[in-house]
Amino acid sequence: MIIAANLKTNFTRTETREYIEKTEIFIKETKTTQEVLVFPAMSSLDSFDTKLIQGAQNAYPTIDGAFTGEIGLKHLEEFGIKTILIGHSERRHIFGESQEELVKKFNFYKDLGFKIVYCVGEPLEKREAGNTAMMEYISSQYEGIDTEYENLIIAYEPVWAIGTGLTPTFEDIEEIHTALKKKSLASLLYGGSVKVTNAKDVLAIANVDGILVGSAALYVEHFCNMISFAEELSVTDHPVKSQKNSNIYPNKE
Numbered sequence: 001m002i003i004a005a006n007l008k009t010n011f012t013r014t015e016t017r018e019y020i021e022k023t024e025i026f027i028k029e030t031k032t033t034q035e036v037l038v039f040p041a042m043s044s045l046d047s048f049d050t051k052l053i054q055g056a057q058n059a060y061p062t063i064d065g066a067f068t069g070e071i072g073l074k075h076l077e078e079f080g081i082k083t084i085l086i087g088h089s090e091r092r093h094i095f096g097e098s099q100e101e102l103v104k105k106f107n108f109y110k111d112l113g114f115k116i117v118y119c120v121g122e123p124l125e126k127r128e129a130g131n132t133a134m135m136e137y138i139s140s141q142y143e144g145i146d147t148e149y150e151n152l153i154i155a156y157e158p159v160w161a162i163g164t165g166l167t168p169t170f171e172d173i174e175e176i177h178t179a180l181k182k183k184s185l186a187s188l189l190y191g192g193s194v195k196v197t198n199a200k201d202v203l204a205i206a207n208v209d210g211i212l213v214g215s216a217a218l219y220v221e222h223f224c225n226m227i228s229f230a231e232e233l234s235v236t237d238h239p240v241k242s243q244k245n246s247n248i249y250p251n252k253e
């Protein structure tokens with residue numbers, strides 16, 4: 001499974017290094033087979049010789065140039081970064097990144113072979129407007145995206161669940177993930193108020209291939225616990241998960 005920490009605008013360079021070092025020690029000591037991704041703040045990106053993968057929370061679709069306040073490919077290459085988060089709801093809603101801009105960014109980094117964690121998810125009013133409106137909204141976030149890209153990971157993160165302590169019911173997550181798997185067979189993460197107290201249950205849901213964690217991942221022990229939960233579910237071949245996984249419906253619409 002994939003366990004990802006989005007550190008957002010938290011942690012200095014020194015704090016980030018400590019965080020990554022502690023997580024790496026945990027990964028080595030426990031010999032976890034899970035894929036661990038960490039997305040530090042822009043100014044905390046650095047060179048790490050680790051099994052865990054460092055990714056960028058954002059970058060402009062350019063090698064370099066006149067784009068004040070942005071970083072480009074050169075700045076990622078300096079640290080050997082080949083993983084990027086695209087379409088996070090905070091980029092879409094706070095910074096107003098349009099689907100068109102996200103597609104440009106997606107294609108630029110796709111052509112370079114980056115691992116892309118592409119985020120989708122509905123705001124509260126779309127969820128309240130009913131299933132059809134909600135799924136139409138989420139579908140519009142797939143427009144222009146190569147859903148068959150081999151290095152694609154999708155994260156479903158309902159906007160209203162991010163940083164709020166609210167989550168959909170496990171049944172809702174399963175239903176939406178099952179629907180989204182019909183759009184793309186890429187690994188599908190759930191994100192939005194995942195905590196150490198609900199992570200194991202979320203990871204056990206059918207068609208959940210991992211989690212993208214914000215606030216709760218800031219506690220390195222909690223983040224490491226979540227890696228352990230994924231490991232436990234993988235090695236014990238969790239009966240509920242394996243039984244539910246047989247329901248994966250691999251057709252695409």
Ligand code: PGA
Pocket residue numbers: 006157161162163164191192193194212213214215216
């Ligand atoms: P949260 O954030 O875990 O704090 O809800 C998740 C995210 O924004 O990726």
